[in-house]
Amino acid sequence: MLPFSVVGEDSESTARAAELTTPHGVVHTPAFMPVGTAGTVKGMAAWELERVGPEMILANTYHLLLRLGTERIVSLGGLHRVMGWDGPILTDSGGYQVYSLAKRRKVEPDGVVFQSHIDGSEHRLTPGNVIETQASIGVDVAMVLDECLPYPVEPRQAEKSTMTSVDWALQGLERAGRIRAECPDWGGGVFAIQQGSLDSDLRRRCTDALAAADFDGFAIGGLAVGEPPAALYEAVAMASPMLPGHRPRYLMGVGYPEDILHAVGCGVDLFDCVLPTRSARTGKVFTSMGDLAIKNARHADDPRPLDESCSCPTCAVYSRAVLRHLFVANEVTSVVLLTIHNLWYFLSLMRGAREAIMAGRYTRFRAQVESDRNRTA
């Protein structure tokens, strides 16, 4: 099991600070994982990402599998070598992408068959082979195969699917045990994924079944799939406390700074989201004083950095006026510079949250961040 210890708890919320130890290093939580879908955080050379300083990153098994193939990644020395990244890596199982991207897929009792969105080739994901793939490429945390439910969903479908996900998770863990016995080189962990849509009873039943097994961590899945913001908040508040407290909790694919701060308050430890990186490509910038659209004409003559309280390399060198110019002129450099800033913002936010938790003032920290962000940057 990956060592995990809670090192601080907030006094007014269930927020907590913890340390997750992986084969490639310790992750201080709450932590945000930048997304490196196809083996790179978009626009970031490996050394640039290192400078931005995440403690763990996420990659997508689905994209890696279809584009590079497991065997090639193995023969190139594993995923860390491929990504030029020596820190912890968590990979999703590919299940989510199969549901959101694949043109044709068929759910069978023992897995999913789908056709590649790239070349139409047929692939089969099973609860066992997704763990095998992730272990063989050397990830630090492997996610089990699950079925991500759409929103809204029929109660009957939700129940059936959730129980399938539980079954797959347990099969995955069992396979991980065999892999570890046969190949002690792999020291990564396996996280289960709680499903159950917005139904608390179903999430509870799912959790109980998963928590009885020795997973290294537990994710909250199936949220941020189109439900209203209030429903997301309620669901996180309902789902997070169900998960075992002595293991890391990971809210998949969420989200905006405010969503993350809410979830941290509910005891969630790990996050990933494409928001900071994807937004950089559309010119949306996150700042401590609210978000801004860099292409807006009001920035054209503004000599200030994106965020006067930010210590990122972009803010140290470039004014809003120049960044707007580069973005409007379609310069690739603007993607690089805005990605750096946005990631820096999310990572700083998490560090701030952690410090506040350690000092027992998380609730005030969160209120201050949200109040500052309500202004117009």
Next chain:
Amino acid sequence: MLPFSVVGEDSESTARAAELTTPHGVVHTPAFMPVGTAGTVKGMAAWELERVGPEMILANTYHLLLRLGTERIVSLGGLHRVMGWDGPILTDSGGYQVYSLAKRRKVEPDGVVFQSHIDGSEHRLTPGNVIETQASIGVDVAMVLDECLPYPVEPRQAEKSTMTSVDWALQGLERAGRIRAECPDWGGGVFAIQQGSLDSDLRRRCTDALAAADFDGFAIGGLAVGEPPAALYEAVAMASPMLPGHRPRYLMGVGYPEDILHAVGCGVDLFDCVLPTRSARTGKVFTSMGDLAIKNARHADDPRPLDESCSCPTCAVYSRAVLRHLFVANEVTSVVLLTIHNLWYFLSLMRGAREAIMAGRYTRFRAQVESDRNRTA
């Protein structure tokens, strides 16, 4: 005048090593200037470019003028501040872009009127105002306004146009003198541009007229505009020795490594070209053992770096297999990584040339580079 001293001469060719001192630092020649068309070398954050290590970069007055505007650049603290680059910057006058890009332009005796390719707005470039613009944004070397002749061209048109360019160059220098008198803050130099198509008599007449004035350097213009490679080589061999030896010689917009090595052998000191940066975006990679197209399937499983003798950051971290994958997957990161490598290659080539010149073995150096590059990387 910008200090310039020849510090080494090859024994078998007219290649030379020199030092050009500018307000923002010394340039050791022969030197290659990466192109930062619209205020950034495409894909390169300022600190990344610094790491790649050019001693001087080029920016385009035309693009800066149309997109940002002179006043804005001045109010943002000048071009160095805008680009986040504290080293020497040379800017072209905009004349070349007016000829190659503008939809509508009209050459008048006292300058060029053109319409922006971006918003159709009308602009006027005069021999004086292009120098004024470049001085006001604080460049280290300003280029005079010239008329870049197409290839092929009628002798009569070539003569008339070349004499216009001479006239404009002298007007530009005169304006520079007035600017310096009124605004001693600007310590940049002015380079003249030799025109004359492929006609050696015309280039000679042009040179004689320009060399009589106190320009800080002399460029060879109007080449690499579509003439056959052999004609380019002959023209450089003919044009370069005409230029005054006590001042830097700059071959504009050239070119391939072999073209540059030939020109260095003819005594040229400075180069710029979009080739390393533009090629990175199309997946063309320069290496000491020949060039390669990274998207080629033969690289798909190749664990080697792009160039085993290269010490660039990209080659230290990424294999050809991974770079191919990133390029094929359309990842912006591949542009960044290939740009770094290609620029590194060109800059290393120039450093190698300089060392060889200092050691009096430039001819052998050039032969070795060309022989190595004839293999298949």
